[in-house]
Amino acid sequence: MTVESEYSPDADRIMAVSLGPQHPGAGHFRIKLWLDGDFLVRAEPDAGYVHRGEEKMAEYRNYTQNVPHLERPVILDSSNILLPYAIGVDELMGNNVPPRAQYLRVIMSEANRIISHMYFLGILGIFVGHSTMIEWSMGDRDFWIDFAERIGGARVTFAYVIPGGVRNDIPQYAIEKGLQTCDWFEKRMDEYEKIFLKNPLFLERSEGIGVLPSADAVALGATGTVLRASGVKHDLRRDEPYCVYPELDFDVAVLKEGDSWARAYVALLEMRESVKIIRQALKKLPQGPVRLKLGPQPRVPAGEVYSRTEAARGEMSYHIVSDGSPRPYRLKIGTPSFKNLRALPFLLRKVHVADIPVIYWSLNYWPVEADR
Amino acid sequence: MSQATPPAPPQPPKPQAAPPQPKPEPARAKGLSAQIVQRFPDVKVDWMKERRLKVTTKPARIKELAMFARDDLGFDHISTVSGVDWIASNELEVVYFAGSVKPGWVDFVVGIAERVARENPVVPTLIEVWPGAEYNERETHEMFGINFQGHPDQSHLLLPEDWNDLPPLRKDYVSPGR
Structure with a gap:
């Protein structure tokens, strides 16, 4: 540089x-x-202040023991960080995951996407001096945390998505309450758009700030909301469908501007799609078992797999190498925050100091997720 | 217990496990690997899946292969750089997983790997091919002790500045307390 x-x-x-x-x-x-x-x-x-050596830890634990600690890097998106791990281990073992579990995986990862994006928008509000936004979003986010708690039993780290399915079934009342939450939240997002995303004060602080052209976004390996805000329509839920996404009707939000405002607005658009997905999945939820009986120490045949899914911040990927022993020989977590980190020094050039927080947080960067 | 236990209610028949379906031949991966092998005959195809392909080449030729994958095949979006310590065969492996945002290969990931001896491992950097690989290579450098020749900055990224033990993801490094 x-x-x-x-x-x-x-x-x-x-x-x-x-x-x-x-x-x-x-x-x-x-x-x-x-x-x-x-x-x-x-x-x-x-980076690196919160590096915990998750990858080394994974080599000392078997495939079931790895579930709770692997979700720790990003507790507000915990189902999405486990999903590619579960999909990768399923692929190695040749598991035929039951359809109901596939739907529940989708429901939980979309709920986590909303929980994560709400946090993102709230903190972005604080960074531009718009305190209403954090108060609204932290309050409303709780309804989705309640929704996830009814399914997963915990408020942040559910350890819900596991190899072979999901940990437990969804109670019937959670479906009814969840549909109510969807209806209410959809109306609420119109207000978010008016009070925050289309607010002249916010536009003034974010429009044209930190523009990432699409060619650079691709070259720097940016992913998720950052990539889609720069006009690249790349979303693994549509492009590399996994679970039951092909059976559900949703759009991929994409904007051309590539500035901090677009990165925030694309998150709001994605939450609208997530609500659509959750509502459809709750209505279509098939009957049947939700997990395979793998035992406490699943036998994973030797092999190598690279699995990736679309987490809240972008492409979450796992490179799992198994040598046939109960523990992974190598487990590499590719987190979206780390992939987007390279865009930060690119954007932080020729800008005012006052614009740093907006640009930084608009990348939806989560230090713990990047450091692992 | 003197009372006889009531007869168990009739259990629903257990769902029969579906017979294993013969996996469809990964035609796209096969076509892709044929293209690569035609251009680089010394490339070893490690595995093929429906949406994945991993090939191994020598460190001397990896840059050329990566350029070919990016420009001719369309894998322009770096996903992850991973390393593996194969201590039994005394080798370190670096794998570049590259995806694509161009129509046609958006669901596909190609893994381009190279292997070097564990003593004094030196490989060329691929920042010129995928600028996004910069921090990934820096992480692989500190975690495996692989020297990426031509990399602008190989200082510690995730590890503390004063870390002077073995690279932690090498198999002969044992975590404290283990």
């Missing part, structure tokens, strides 16, 4: 500043900044 010449007539003008890691909104994450007055010359993300 080279320092832009127009901002560095002499090195004395440049000041190095550290943003973070004491959670100044950055969240256990530091960005090294090189400033020329109020302008950013160069930025370098410094």
